[in-house]
Amino acid sequence: MTALVEVENLTLVVGQAGVPVVKNVSLTLAPGEVLGIVGESGSGKTLLARAVIGLEPPAIRRTGGTIRFEGQDIADLPPKAMRALRGNRIGMVFQEPMTSLNPSMTIGRQLEEGLVLHRSGDAASRRLQILDMLRRIGIADPLAALAAYPHQFSGGMRQRIMLASVMLLKPALLIADEPTTALDAVVQREVLELMLELTRDHGTAVLMISHDLSMVARYTDRVLVMCRGDLIEENATAEILANPREPYTRQLLNAMPLRSPARAVPDAPPIVEVRGLVVDYAGKHGSKRALHGIDLSIRPREVVAVVGGSGSGKTTLGRAIAGLIDPSEGEILFAGRAIARSDESWRQYRLNCQMVFQDPYASLDPRMTIGQLVGEALRAVPGLTKSQKAARILEGLDEVGLEAKFADRYPHELSGGQRQRVAIARAVVRRPSFVIADEPVSALDVTVRAQVLDLFLELQHRYGFSCLFISHDLGVVEQVADRVVVMQQGRIVEQGDRDQIFDHPRHDYTRTLLSAIPALEAVDGGGVRLKWRFDAPPPIPVEA
């Protein structure tokens, strides 16, 4: 059988300077095969996939190599033939379901668009096909969905609809660029399984691009590992996991978070205690309750992780404890004393409670140098001379592995990982007794994530601050947490020691969360093994 896609020695360069972003990459894809491309940001994986469909950005030039689709060199194709290929023979699903559907068109019309363009047939037969497909992807009321607009659907449903619009044309190749990265963990598995099911039925080959090795490993037959434009390693998925040959692949696999041994947290009165915390968001149609009476206590030196899907209220909880949102009811106690905005206890709390935010690009003022940023945290420390302060700043930077020369640089000159190190330095330089970390490593690449996480934990062990660690990434939580709190729709549904939650969850939602994401286990010989924590969750009822 001939290959569906053949890429030979493809080299893509960017801009006038001709910096190579994809270097001499070859790949073949057989009909019906599911191929994964894994790499960190800047690895060229997205550009490679886009080149196959002829949709690379204008600044990108091809300087070498050929791309054949069904034996036809796509460079030779006139634009019209290329357009006929897109959608019809090659479909694409994008990362961001919120923006990949046109908000001003009904679902019915958007799905019809491709059929009108590429298929003959009258309106009635198109309608039948669309209804059939909508039923297929699990839309409860397809007729109603035809007339609905994208904003009436959740992110997961939109990604299903996107998938439907692509699969309606039964393409020979589906390119899925981080198809579930923007989705909730629980929804991810459902969407991916639907995608695989649909493509298997139609014999569609899939080119799946992701930074998430465990996801790719679960759903693909073969994996390409890319790094900085180079194809590092290519092999059958099971083989790559069990016997990674290249150091970079091994590094990627090692960067996967693994459970660290349980630690004994000394029994002591809680440093931070939350009692009956209620937060309401005012809206146009009355207020919406985001937290329904949360009780939580964090002991000294303890890392408490808060996990939950989006909309579970975990971020709201963090912000309320940090004092960024005023609760409607309930109280927060610090070292046994209720904190009130007006008095001295608030100041004490402010000095002792710090926060690390998710997005290192947004949490650093772009107009301040790194030194100034870290120095700002020391402003409230009384009786610090200028030279003492400068020394503390350098010490703080040194702790997070940044050299002194970084003090004069601006955030935009730093990589994402370096920026998050700065954010951590800023949070711990004043030696707080409590740190709130809101998804501190979610925005980082896999290998960088592992380094930053290790650093954060090392500092936590060294200085013993308590930590509220908010995350949707169960792998990370499994590595860092002493205790885990599971939230759903503004309520705590389960909490307990990490091992107990991960090994013997009691609540259904906890089970669903845990079973949504495959875990990797280290095996002898440097490889890993993929395992599902529990059986597949019962399908979540879907409403339009």
Add this chain to the structure above:
Amino acid sequence: MKRRRLNAVLGIALIAALVAVAIIGMIWTPYDPLGIAFGARLKPPSAAHWLGTDEFGRDVLSRLMKGAATSVRISCLTVALALVIGTALGIFTGFVRGWTDRVVMAFTNALLAFPGILLALALLTVVGANEYGIILALGIAYTPSVARVVRGTVLSLREKEYIEAARVMGNSELFIMARHVLPNCVAPLIVLGTSMFGWVLLAESALSFLGLGVPPPAPTWGNMLASGRPFMVQAVWLGLFPGICISLTLLGINLLGDVLRDRFDPRMRGL
């Protein structure tokens, strides 16, 4: 890169020339800018009068040089006034929100509903038509647009994580405004300020045209442009040269504005 450099040089050169002319004009001019000579009325540009003479026989070059200082002074002070008041109002309302925001914004919206020039006219009849009256009137007339731009920027900035980070560090709101919000408002302010400079130059000529500008015989570019209008056919140079001066100044200011904006933004440095 090369082009940006060229723009920067051109902008700085134009503004330097303008300042030089304004300073020289205060000390020395080829002729008395107010000296009426009916024998030399409406003379076209010649060796004696490089840029010709006006309807009273006054030397256009001398008047332009003398007027440069007045026009630039009016524009600079007006823009400065509008920027200072507008920025203060914008940052304050954007950060405090609540009823102060509503009251101040209702007021600026009401002011914005009037054409700026009409508002300035009304104010001028109160404060009197002289240089400082014009600065005050135009300054107040342009304040609402600055306040709106700054408020909008502040509203988007206050949601940024680095503002929250600053709050978590225990900084006071006042400090956050001065240290984090204000510097990040600079880029839109420079863009607005430089374009406002041009509006003010033109508004001043419009006011002169309506008889409420700097009172004659003192020359400004605006009133020269306005008084040249009836002679557009016989003596095109009367309107042309002040017009060219205004245009070149605007060009210079805008180019300089871009340079300043890039200089103030650490992200653009070293590009």
